[in-house]
Amino acid sequence: MKVIATSIPEVMIIEPKVFGDSRGFFFESFNQENFRQATGLDVRFVQDNHSRSVKGVLRGLHYQVRRPQGKLVRVVRGAVFDVAVDIRRSSPTFGHWVGVELTEDNYRQLWLPPGFAHGFYVLSDIADFLYKTTEYYFSDFDRSILWNDPGIAIGWPIEAGVSPVVSSKDEKAARLVHAEVFE
Numbered sequence: 001m002k003v004i005a006t007s008i009p010e011v012m013i014i015e016p017k018v019f020g021d022s023r024g025f026f027f028e029s030f031n032q033e034n035f036r037q038a039t040g041l042d043v044r045f046v047q048d049n050h051s052r053s054v055k056g057v058l059r060g061l062h063y064q065v066r067r068p069q070g071k072l073v074r075v076v077r078g079a080v081f082d083v084a085v086d087i088r089r090s091s092p093t094f095g096h097w098v099g100v101e102l103t104e105d106n107y108r109q110l111w112l113p114p115g116f117a118h119g120f121y122v123l124s125d126i127a128d129f130l131y132k133t134t135e136y137y138f139s140d141f142d143r144s145i146l147w148n149d150p151g152i153a154i155g156w157p158i159e160a161g162v163s164p165v166v167s168s169k170d171e172k173a174a175r176l177v178h179a180e181v182f183e
C-alpha cells in the first residue's frame with residue numbers, strides 16, 4: 001500500500017496494491033500491520049459502515065463528540081468527492097479542509113483521525129460508501145457542521161445552479177464558529 005500526504009498532515013490518502021488478472025482484481029482493503037508500518041498508526045477499528053447514495057447526495061459534515069471517531073473510508077461502487085475538515089481548535093490547520101475523489105476505479109481510501117468532521121458528495125448515479133471507525137456510534141454524541149459554511153469554504157464540485165440532496169438534519173447544521181469542536 002502507498003500513503004499519499006495531504007495538506008493536513010494527519011489526513012492521509014491510502015492506495016492499496018491491486019492485483020488484477022483476467023478474472024478481475026484482488027486487494028487487501030485493510031491490513032493492520034501494513035497500515036501501521038505505512039502510517040505509523042496503531043488503529044483499532046470497532047465498526048464497519050456501509051451507506052448507499054444516489055447522485056447529488058451530500059452527507060455531512062459529521063463528527064462525534066465525547067467519543068470521537070477515526071475513519072478509514074472508501075468507495076466500492078461509483079464515485080464521491082470526500083472531505084475532511086480539521087475541527088481541533090488548537091490545530092494549526094483548524095478549519096482547513098482536504099478533498100479527495102474516491103472511486104471504485106481508483107481504489108483510494110482516506111484516513112481521517114478523531115478530531116475531524118467528514119462528508120462526501122456523490123458524483124456517480126449510485127455510490128456505495130464503506131468505512132471503518134475507531135469508535136462506536138453514539139447518537140447522543142453525533143454532531144453536524146453546515147456543509148457550505150462560508151467560514152470553511154469547501155470547494156465542492158457541485159455544478160452551478162444544482163442543489164445537493166441533504167438530510168433535514170444536515171440542512172439545520174451549525175456553522176463551525178458555533179459548533180462544539182475539539183480542543
Ligand SMILES: Cc1cn([C@H]2C[C@H](O)[C@@H](COP(=O)(O)OP(=O)(O)O[C@H]3O[C@H](C)C(=O)[C@H](O)[C@H]3O)O2)c(=O)[nH]c1=O
Nearest residue numbers: 049051059060061062063071118119120136137142167
Ligand atoms: C452513522 C450511523 C448512523 N446510524 C443510524 C442513524 C440513523 O437512523 C441512520 C442514518 O444516519 P445518518 O443520517 O446520520 O447517516 P449519514 O448521513 O450517512 O451519516 C454518516 O455520514 C457521514 C459522512 C459520516 O462520516 C458519519 O459516519 C455518519 O454521520 O443510521 C447507525 O445506526 N449507526 C451509525 O454509525
